[in-house]
Amino acid sequence: MRILVVGGSGLIGANVVDVLRERGHAATTAARTAGPGVDHVLDAETASVDDLRPLLAGLDGAVYAARTDEQRPRRKPVYPLYRREMVEPVVRLFTAARQEGLTRGAIMGSYYTYFDRLRPQWHLADRHTYVRCRLEQAREGRAAAGSGLPVAVLELPFVFGRAGDRLPNWAGPLDRWARSRSPLIMPPGGTAAASARSVAEVTVDALERGDGGDIPIADENLTWNDMIARIADAVGRRRRVGRLPAGVTRAGLRLGGLLMSAGRKEAGINPSHFADLLLADLFIQPASGRALEPALRETFPDTAGGSASPPR
Template sequence: MRFLVIGGSGLIGAHITALLRSRGHHVTTVARTPKPGVDHLLDLRSASVDTLRPLLEGLDGVVYATRSEEQHPLPKPIYPQFRHDMVDPVVRLFTAARAESLTRGLILGSYYTYFDRRHPEWRLRDRHVYVRCRLEQAAESRAAAGPSLPIAVIELPFVLGRAGARVPNWAGPPARWAASRAPLLAPPGGTAVVSAHTVAETAVDALEKSSGAHIPIADQNLTWSELLTDIARAVGRPRKVHRLPAALIRASLPAGGLFQSLTRKETGVTPAHFADLVLANLFIEPTTGRSVEAAFAESFAAEI
């Protein structure tokens, strides 16, 4: 089959591209900036349906693998900007894909939408613009695609691994912290983690089966203490991680919301409610049970 990968130069996009090709599929890639292996330069945020249709002509499927930045402060109100960046371009992409008779699609999403389904009492879509836009991205893209073009949504936790020089966008700060002499502190709670290789396998399987499912995915569930311990080991400075009281987290994070309010800025994940997420067990069940030791080493060896 023939596929287009939007964001093919990124960590996960590169893994998906490589695995599709290894299974005999033909792949072309799109990215915003020129890099080795990028076939077309295009900023999807400004691309019209008419611009996208020639790229999709004659293809079987399309992958949206472009990441979104939920923590970057923007002037209030941020919802219009988030929608412009996260929702509208993907809806146009799948509108074009439907017009070109594609038969399968895939969106790399966020595990927050998984927790929105599992824990409606957390009110994630109401409290966090990022989660709201992720939900709208999936629902409106599927509506635009119609029943003949099923779209799978991979609900990603923290991703580990490497693709060339590309490592996870979140890896730098914790790696430098773990390599420093500063004490390592972690609150209660934790997160699911997954390797980029596992994501690619799951994505390619979904494309080959023309799945239209929500697919939460994790290799392991780790407490924050376990996560920091593994990072410290990966950067070559293994040591004990001390417990940070939950009360301190609940007291300190709202201060970030106050600062944003004073500067008339917001982020996609609201600081006033972020403590609830940090202190929760953001675990996905079931996990694959695969070891992530090698993926940790790949992620953090270049960050020290």
């Protein structure tokens, strides 16, 4: 196969490129910023169908691996901004792919769309702009591709790993917290987790099959307590993690939502409803059982050389 990976310099995209090439496929990359391994400098938010078609000519498939920060507060209303960042670039990419006769594609999505199907009573699309736009991204991207170009949507949980200097966007604050002397406390609930390598392998499997389905991915399901304890252990600061009461979690997030709204700002995930997600077990069944620990330690290295303190 000959595949274009949009966002090919990022954590997920770079791993997809590696797996494609390991399996004997040809991969080219497009990214917003020039750098090692970037074949085409391209701003997916502004690239037109006509800009994209020459990059896709003669290829078999395309992967959209660019990402959006769903937690960062932005000025209201955020829906048009999320449409511009998440939905419209995918529509243009797969419109161009269809016009060039490509036969397979993949979108790096979110496990929130999996839970929207599994738990419709949570009303995720109504409460969270990010989830609404993830659903629109998948639906409209597939419509643009047409029936002859199946597009798989990889529904991603917390993803651990590294690609050069690229780490998960949430890794920095957790790394600093785990290395500090501050107490570690987490609410009940938990999340599915996967390594970037696993995501890449599942993505390439889907491309090889020409799969156009929704594909939730999990290597392990972790409670928040377990995840933070393992991160602290990885960085050499092993200690017990306390339990933050659910009521305190709800009150804090509601207050954050009120303050954000007072500042005329929004985030893709609404803080006023985020507690419902944070306190739930966002687990994907079945998990693959692939080892997550190497990717976790790659994300959170022990730079002090293994001076872990015993649990107290």
